[in-house]
Amino acid sequence: MNPLLLDVPPAEWNLPPAEPWREKQLRTWVFERFASSFQEMSNLPVPLRADLAARFRMAAVETVKIQGSADTTRKILWRLGDGSLLESVLIPANPGRDGNRSGRLTLCVSSQVGCAYGCRFCASGLDGWRRNLTAGEIVGQVLGAAKIAGRRPDNLVFMGMGEPLANLPRLRAAMEMLTSPEGLGIGARHLTVSTSGLAPQIEELARVPGQFRLALSLHAGTNETRDKIMPVNRRYPLEKLIPACESFARAKRKMITLEYILIRDLNDSPDEARAVVRHARRLHAKVNLIPYNTVEGLPYERPAEPAIRRFQMVFRDAGVEATVRREKGHDIDAACGQLRLREEKAAFPS
Numbered sequence: 027m028n029p030l031l032l033d034v035p036p037a038e039w040n041l042p043p044a045e046p047w048r049e050k051q052l053r054t055w056v057f058e059r060f061a062s063s064f065q066e067m068s069n070l071p072v073p074l075r076a077d078l079a080a081r082f083r084m085a086a087v088e089t090v091k092i093q094g095s096a097d098t099t100r101k102i103l104w105r106l107g108d109g110s111l112l113e114s115v116l117i118p119a120n121p122g123r124d125g126n127r128s129g130r131l132t133l134c135v136s137s138q139v140g141c142a143y144g145c146r147f148c149a150s151g152l153d154g155w156r157r158n159l160t161a162g163e164i165v166g167q168v169l170g171a172a173k174i175a176g177r178r179p180d181n182l183v184f185m186g187m188g189e190p191l192a193n194l195p196r197l198r199a200a201m202e203m204l205t206s207p208e209g210l211g212i213g214a215r216h217l218t219v220s221t222s223g224l225a226p227q228i229e230e231l232a233r234v235p236g237q238f239r240l241a242l243s244l245h246a247g248t249n250e251t252r253d254k255i256m257p258v259n260r261r262y263p264l265e266k267l268i269p270a271c272e273s274f275a276r277a278k279r280k281m282i283t284l285e286y287i288l289i290r291d292l293n294d295s296p297d298e299a300r301a302v303v304r305h306a307r308r309l310h311a312k313v314n315l316i317p318y319n320t321v322e323g324l325p326y327e328r329p330a331e332p333a334i335r336r337f338q339m340v341f342r343d344a345g346v347e348a349t350v351r352r353e354k355g356h357d358i359d360a361a362c363g364q365l366r367l368r369e370e371k372a373a374f375p376s
């Protein structure tokens with residue numbers, strides 16, 4: 027299989043040396059017009075298009091299915107070159123009368139096929155880890171989604187399938203293409219990397235230039251509770267994780283977000299909330315509370331509304347910002363990995 031154009035350094039594209047403008051033309055087709063084939067590139071000579079098509083693949087992702095929801099969130103199921111399935115989610119904020127066109131558009135991007143981290147509540151971990159995405163496949167989701175939406179997303183969150191920090195070298199290469207003026211030119215502060223808590227890689231990310239943001243999937247205030255739902259916590263318990271996040275916050279001078287999926291009778295007690303308050307204060311972080319989205323085949327449930335309000339009240343009383351995020355697209359398979367899992371089960375019933 028030919029490599030993806032975006033996984034090959036431009037110096038190796040072998041464009042005609044006497045025509046230095048060709049690289050710029052090619053980049054315009056890729057990053058501004060979201061071309062999915064070399065054939066579309068009408069201002070490139072036909073022989074050059076044929077030569078490029080013989081050596082490279084242009085589109086990293088092929089659309090398998092778009093699942094829309096009543097609130098206009100769209101979940102996109104992609105197929106990669108090797109047949110693997112992958113998901114991204116397009117999330118419009120405050121869509122105007124014209125649908126998605128005037129409001130901000132966020133894209134939730136995947137970084138791996140499957141995931142090795144096995145968080146107990148997550149669909150992506152159910153099937154284990156298959157492989158890392160290449161940088162071109164990470165960027166390809168953004169380009170494919172831009173083509174579907176008719177415009178470039180404003181914000182990117184690496185929060186889809188996979189643990190982005192377990193694929194850090196390729197994530198960094200993708201972030202470079204996404205932020206570079208010669209690439210998509212999205213401001214680094216509009217990129218958020220979400221991690222389950224890989225402390226050494228958080229420290230490494232803190233040293234990477236750029237004002238991008240960090241979201242920590244905390245999901246528990248104590249090691250005791252976190253150990254029950256996130257195996258990664260045994261390797262990087264809170265006494266290692268929180269100082270790593272402190273280093274990031276210090277290096278970037280940016281507020282970290284603590285993501286907290288609220289699961290009934292597991293991590294929704296006021297005592298657990300008070301433990302989270304202590305971490306949030308230490309990190310000067312804000313907290314996103316996300317009532318759990320049921321995943322077929324998993325035993326967890328969303329807390330009742332009074333328990334959600336009681337949990338949030340602990341933060342309010344402590345003066346820590348904590349919002350309840352009603353997950354957009356909760357009427358589609360919104361928890362990461364669910365749409366892919368459903369499709370794979372349909373294609374390969376056990």
Ligand code: SF4
Binds near residue numbers: 142243362
């Ligand atoms: S929550 Fe994230 S890190 Fe945990 S299993 Fe799911 S995809 Fe992996």
